Amino acid sequence: MALKKINPIETVAWRKLQEHYQDIKEKKMVDMFQEDGERVNKFHVEWDKFYLDYSKNRLDDTTKKLLLELCEEVDLKDAIQKQFRGEVINATENRAVAHTRLRAQQKTKEVEAALEKMKVFSEKLIGGDWKGATGKSIQHVVNIGVGGSDLGSQMVLDALAAYQNQLQVHFVSNIDGDHVNEVLKKIDAERTVFIVVSKSFSTQETLSNATTIKNWLIDKGFTEKDINQHFVAVSACNEKAKNFGILEENIFPMWDWVGGRFSLWSAVGLAICCGIGYQNFTEMLDGARKMDEHFEKNSFDQNIPVLLALISIWYNNFFLTETEAVIPYSQYLQKFIPYLQQGVMESNGKNIDRSGKKVSYQTGNVIWGEPGTNAQHAFFQLIHQGTKLVPCDFIGFNNSVHGNKGHHHKLMANFFAQTQAFLSGKSQATIEEEIKELSLEEQERIKAYKCFEGNKPTNTLLIERLTPETLGSLLAMYEHKLFVQGIIWNIYSYDQWGVELGKQLASKIYQQLETREINTDLDASTRRLLQQFLTK
Numbered sequence: 001m002a003l004k005k006i007n008p009i010e011t012v013a014w015r016k017l018q019e020h021y022q023d024i025k026e027k028k029m030v031d032m033f034q035e036d037g038e039r040v041n042k043f044h045v046e047w048d049k050f051y052l053d054y055s056k057n058r059l060d061d062t063t064k065k066l067l068l069e070l071c072e073e074v075d076l077k078d079a080i081q082k083q084f085r086g087e088v089i090n091a092t093e094n095r096a097v098a099h100t101r102l103r104a105q106q107k108t109k110e111v112e113a114a115l116e117k118m119k120v121f122s123e124k125l126i127g128g129d130w131k132g133a134t135g136k137s138i139q140h141v142v143n144i145g146v147g148g149s150d151l152g153s154q155m156v157l158d159a160l161a162a163y164q165n166q167l168q169v170h171f172v173s174n175i176d177g178d179h180v181n182e183v184l185k186k187i188d189a190e191r192t193v194f195i196v197v198s199k200s201f202s203t204q205e206t207l208s209n210a211t212t213i214k215n216w217l218i219d220k221g222f223t224e225k226d227i228n229q230h231f232v233a234v235s236a237c238n239e240k241a242k243n244f245g246i247l248e249e250n251i252f253p254m255w256d257w258v259g260g261r262f263s264l265w266s267a268v269g270l271a272i273c274c275g276i277g278y279q280n281f282t283e284m285l286d287g288a289r290k291m292d293e294h295f296e297k298n299s300f301d302q303n304i305p306v307l308l309a310l311i312s313i314w315y316n317n318f319f320l321t322e323t324e325a326v327i328p329y330s331q332y333l334q335k336f337i338p339y340l341q342q343g344v345m346e347s348n349g350k351n352i353d354r355s356g357k358k359v360s361y362q363t364g365n366v367i368w369g370e371p372g373t374n375a376q377h378a379f380f381q382l383i384h385q386g387t388k389l390v391p392c393d394f395i396g397f398n399n400s401v402h403g404n405k406g407h408h409h410k411l412m413a414n415f416f417a418q419t420q421a422f423l424s425g426k427s428q429a430t431i432e433e434e435i436k437e438l439s440l441e442e443q444e445r446i447k448a449y450k451c452f453e454g455n456k457p458t459n460t461l462l463i464e465r466l467t468p469e470t471l472g473s474l475l476a477m478y479e480h481k482l483f484v485q486g487i488i489w490n491i492y493s494y495d496q497w498g499v500e501l502g503k504q505l506a507s508k509i510y511q512q513l514e515t516r517e518i519n520t521d522l523d524a525s526t527r528r529l530l531q532q533f534l535t536k
């Protein structure tokens with residue numbers, strides 16, 4: 001059964017939210033805290049190892065009530081059930097969406113078999129039982145993939161670097177030859193296994209990089225047979241992987257019903273199993289499953305992904321904010337933002353609704369960010385005193401991984417202080433006190449620059465500790481958040497046609513660069529640029 005096609009702006013809740021926005025747009029959050037002593041109690045969720053405080057947002061009881069009514073009107077419940085039942089909700093590609101199946105308690109036979117294969121392979125590598133062509137055990141693993149076949153594994157291995165074993169895992173993604181060259185400098189061919197990860201097994205970047213590496217091995221004297229011991233693949237297109245020269249037994253499955261950007265839970269996460277071991281990988285799946293259950297079963301007013309999605313819609317569609325920042329207070333989560341960017345922007349960057357009509361409202365949010373405290377020293381100025389409203393998610397941990405309390409308390413003091421500053425700003429009295437030593441003339445001149453208006457919204461997510469399990473829950477939380485937003489916006493979140501045009505044009509331009517024959521039907525700017533490129 002297809003997803004329902006309900007135009008959100010035609011709902012009663014949307015109209016009421018528009019009216020309600022007029023009441024709330026000038027309100028100060030500090031006043032709302034004053035007026036309602038129960039605000040924190042009402043606007044937080046405690047779940048498993050997560051604590052979400054969303055009280056520092058420009059919303060009140062009515063906002064929440066209306067946003068929840070919007071969920072009813074678009075029949076979010078029905079959409080959630082359809083997703084968990086694995087129905088064909090990716091209608092533009094005619095595919096089911098069932099990545100949650102990869103981490104379900106009761107797994108299907110094919111998923112079990114894939115997991116077992118990943119376990120056996122990664123344990124052989126880690127235990128030194130998988131030998132290269134010259135009989136040496138493996139030290140390096142190179143993941144060759146791009147987009148969803150790269151970002152997730154990279155991010156998880158960075159996030160869980162504390163769990164890393166002796167294998168060194170590298171990533172080659174960019175078609176830029178400098179990328180592959182730099183990685184090749186770091187590895188020892190005889191002790192390296194390459195994992196070619198491509199759902200379609202037809203992505204230009206991945207196939208070019210894999211071919212370059214294969215040739216590099218051949219130049220070193222490896223035969224086709226030797227290469228078999230150094231190459232494995234993860235793909236939904238077995239035949240193409242075999243044609244590339246990968247042995248059938250070394251191909252790990254992928255399925256149509258797993259979108260690339262939701263695939264780290266599948267064999268696409270093989271590099272993760274190699275780097276941190278199968279046990280940690282399954283703990284991550286368990287964490288994701290817990291979040292799936294929370295999302296599927298909890299009432300919407302206590303449902304973390306639903307609430308985050310609604311808050312985001314509130315700003316995006318009523319305050320008309322342009323972007324959203326995610327600030328994890330953990331250096332381990334440095335690659336979390338690029339990973340989220342693919343998930344969120346590839347999914348919800350759409351302008352045609354589920355009825356095939358152009359939408360007349362804003363969809364996909366622009367996501368950006370960087371770990372705190374580094375972010376504070378880079379772009380927080382704009383959030384504090386710029387002209388744009390940037391709602392932020394602050395993600396912090398009760399306990400650090402390294403156990404160094406001194407550092408962790410300093411880090412978290414900044415975490416709490418920033419959301420406090422975003423909320424309250426700086427009062428006139430405090431500014432006057434700060435500058436009272438200056439001459440009256442100087443005070444007058446400087447006063448306005450020292451002003452922090454505050455009233456900048458933040459969600460604060462406090463998680464017990466960064467572990468494979470909590471990371472799994474966190475990733476699933478954002479997956480469900482973007483799904484809810486796509487449902488409300490009445491778009492299809494699981495296709496990505498928007499990336500195709502560039503690929504097609506690149507292949508035509510590539511031919512022209514190779515033959516040095518520039519098409520006359522190109523636009524004038526591109527034609528001139530190609531000429532310029534070829535002259536030097």
Ligand SMILES: O=P(O)(O)OC[C@H]1O[C@H](O)[C@H](O)[C@@H](O)[C@@H]1O
Nearest residue numbers: 147148149198199200203260499
């Ligand atoms: O895994 P692959 O088929 O090689 O695809 C890799 C990536 O490329 C595409 O362009 C898509 O935009 C991504 O969603 C996908 O993850």
